[in-house]
Amino acid sequence: MASITKRGNSWSCCVWHDKKRYTKSFPTKAAAEKWARLKKAELESAPRLKSKVVESYTMDYLLHRYIDEVHPHRPFARSKMTTIKMTAEHFKDVRVIQLTPDMLFKYAEKRRAGYKGRAPISRSTLNQQLTYIAQTIDHARTLWGVDLSSNPARDALSALSKIGLVGGSRRRERRVSDQELKQLMEASLKHHSGWIGPIIMLAVETGMRQGEIQALQWKDVDFERNTIFIKDRKHPSEKLGNNQIIPVSNKALEVLKKWVPVESKRTGAVFPGVKLAQSISDRFVKVREEAGLPELHFHDLRHEAVSRFFEKGLQIQEVARISGHKDWKQLLRYTQLNASSLVDKLNG
Structure with missing residues (x-):
């Protein structure tokens, strides 16, 4: 100018x-x-000269600064926050001006194969990690004076996508049979804390996510109206304030009543022994192994719940009211109805 x-x-x-x-x-x-x-x-x-301060910026510094500046304005989901922090650990002390697509390619190969005792990660998980790096670098180039000719993470993502090292998540169509649910409940009895069994049944009956179950308070449960209040339910854009009241079955309420039979003791957290949502999936991994179902995921219980809602004859808008899905198209993947449940309708 x-x-x-x-x-x-x-x-x-x-x-x-x-x-x-x-x-x-x-x-x-x-x-x-x-x-x-x-x-x-x-x-x-x-050529623009880089200041000594900017030249010293490391990727872990940028990622944590990205959290500090962006999260307060556009809150991250718990999974995104965890992934960014984990990624920061992997790139600790790597200066951003030294980061290259080749470096990210070698990192991708190691993470997909597994190294240093770490299990291999999926194409979608790797895609998320590199996408968060790319978003952070975009932010840094725009607001923090980080002068790079291009974004190495975006360059790497383009190349890695073409050779199949990164990609979207594959949709799981896993149903949970009555026999498998029985095996899970029998295995859960071996865990003296006692909460994993009721949580499994609550997930199958309500379709609630593990974070929603972990955060559940007794004051959120209305036994007279058969409803549960869920605070800050997962949403693609509204991370806070997306509160919902969902209808629940008598069986779901019976699970809770059996968990704490004495009404006067139903105060505070429903599952006070579960401090973190991650604790549920960690315990579930142990239970599924003991039940002989190593490939089962906790989220499969939600898939099973929503599929059962459809099998009971609920319409898509009614299921969405319970599951919290804003886009009805997403519910199409949950409609893997058992063939036997459709026979009567075909012969009717």
Whole structure:
């Protein structure tokens, strides 16, 4: 940007570039305009110098700063927060100006294969990690003065996608049979804390996510109206304030009543021994192994619940009211109805 001002018998020209000001006086306006054009061309063609501070920025610093600055305005889901922090650990002390697509490619190969005792990660998990790095670098280039000719994470994602190292998650169509549910409940009896069994049944009856179950309070359960209040339910854009009241079955309420039979003791958290949502999936992994179902995921219980809602004859809008899905199209993947449940309708 340039400005030219007449001062007495001369013309003062001021050129701004990269937060710096360059000034010079000329006897004529034409001379000032010419100098402004040449100076702007010179400055814009010269390589931008990186400050020593920016050169010292490491990826773990950028990722944590990204959390500190962005999360308060657009809260991250728990899974995103965990992934970013884990990614920061992997790239600790790696300076951003040293990060290259080749470095990320080698990292991707190691993570997909598993190394240093770590289990291999999926294409979708790796895709998430590199996407969060790319978002952080975009943010840093725009707001923090990180001067890079391109975003190495986005360059790497493009190449890795073409060779299949990263990609979207594969949809699971896993149903949980009555026999498998019985095996899970029998295995859960071996765990003296006692909460994993009721949580499994509550998930199958309500379709609630593990984070929603972990955060459940007794005051959120209305035994008279057969409803449960869920605070800050997962939503693609509204991370806070997306509160919902869902209808629940008598069986779901019976699970809770059996868990704490004495009504006067139903205060505070429903499952006070579960401090973190991750504790549920960690315990579930042990239970599924003992039940001989190593490939089963806790989220499969939600899939089973929603599938059962459809099998009971609920319409898609009614299921969405319970499951919390905002996009009805997402519910199509849950409609893996058992063939036997459709026979009567076909023969009707």
